[in-house]
Amino acid sequence: MLSTNSLTYLSQQQEKLDQNILTKHNLKSDATIFQKRLIAFFVELGEFANEERSFKYWSRKGAAPKDRQLDEYVDGLHFLLSLGNSVNFDFKNFAQKTNNLPTSTKAKKATDFPLGETYLQLLGHLTDFSSSHSNGDFSKLFANYLEIGAICEYTEAEILEAYRQKNAINFARQANNY
16 A cells, blocks of 8 residues: 555656656647557556466466566556546545455455456456546546555555656656657
8 A cells, every 4th residue: 555645756756757758759748648648557557467477377487576576567657647647636635445455455365366356347447547537437447556566465665666766767768768
């Protein structure tokens, strides 16, 4: 779970990166950029799932190291934060359902495929949000994504550090004409 302070910090940092990108590439944050962010999030979710590997019933190869998984997880977080900022989502007042999450997480950890239902719910929320652009649908999508982090037992400190590292890389990429 991420604290309110962490969510506010991440939202602000993402806004700085997004403004840097838009300015550097002489773009406006419009419907096309919004759609591209949705697709980018979808791609990053797939990249995360590919490293997390729990859906690969045909493979005996284990999950990627935690730092590699976190790198992909925060790539998705970057685009979700961008999407939330695009719809003026109030990260300061985001109500994470901490009373429901531990029970849900424990139940999912007891299965052979703890993230299966969560991934599928997330895809439904992504579809809903892509049509509505509403704060309510974004809240469900965002909560669902944070639930993935909880199931994977990523700590707030790990997520924040991975985000900081990737954010620095993203700024460096923009400075070097990525």
